[in-house]
Amino acid sequence: MIKGVSNNRAWLAVVPVVLVVAFSAVVPLMTVVNYSVQDIFDVDTRLFVGLDWYRETLRDPRFIDALLRQVTFSATVLVIEVPLGIWIARALPRDSRATSAFLILLAIPLLIPWNVVGTIWQIFARPDIGLLGVSVAALGISFNYTGSSVDAWITLILMDIWHWTSLVALLAFAGLASIPSPCYQAAMLDGASTWQVFRYVELPRLKSVLTIAVLLRVMDSLMIYTEPFVLTGGGPGNSTTFLSQYLTSMAVGQFDLGPAAAFSVLYFLLIVLLCWLFYTSVMRSEADG
Amino acid sequence: MSWMAWTWPTAAFFCSIFAALITMTLVELRWPTVPRKGWLPLVTTRGDRFFISLLGSAFIHILWLAVTDVHVLVASVLSLVYALLVMSRG
Structure with a gap:
């Protein structure tokens, strides 16, 4: 702490950010909380119902199913994307002319709008004309993501991996590029194996950047909406209906604003809890290590 | 408004x-604030403990609403006790 500083006018620089956050996040969130305790008939006709919508939502089997699917999906893509992203980052050449080309190639999936990603995979996985669908069918494997829940899940997970592994890879590559070469030279002199170099030289220096990567992926995967909506529409049945899609059908399709608001608050709290748990555990292991 | x-x-x-x-x-x-280690399994500042109190209280209410029809004020009392424990000894 700097002593003797009496001029705090620098805090005024924070005011625009505070105002933007207030109007873009805090005020809408407060409005949603207000809606969540009322039955909304129209703008002027509302009935206070207390916490009834929360109770109803928490006991709704469709909500619980969507929540389980959401957590399963997020855990699956994280378990695959993080190691795969690190592996790709390690495999990339560091100081070659090809490095830039590889980085641009990796960035391409991240630049594609989400609904376009869904459309690309909708065509790509079609068993009649899609490259993936036709190729799998040529192997004698029955594959139809519109009729089979398992196939729909496989397609969704493949799509998410294709779309987002690049983010982990690019961030991990940035972290790897910042490791000074003497660290590698010292490990080589000690006769460290590839695994030991990764475990004791690279991984500790990647923790901060991986924390950011995984946090972004946790939040994004928990909020996924557009891609599955375009690809499967939540089907077959409800097998790929995640929380966001169920929420949208409730709020926009059925115009149940009160229950949808309660759902939104629960959804928000779930994401906050998971992100906080994850961030805390990573920070704790970093402090211990 | x-x-x-x-x-x-x-x-x-x-x-x-x-x-x-x-x-x-x-x-x-x-x-x-001075970071400290209490019964929570991590070193916390006063702000951390406040956040943990709020988040924990929210989930006590959520669990309560999910599993029982007993009046939610009981959950509020439990949350208050939890928050006091976290703030004072967490």
């Missing part, structure tokens, strides 16, 4: 949250 669909209970709820935040800020200015 009518578009925000205020009700007295939610207004009271948010006023109490903002009052707590202002109090925390004033307390921080008067007695800057």
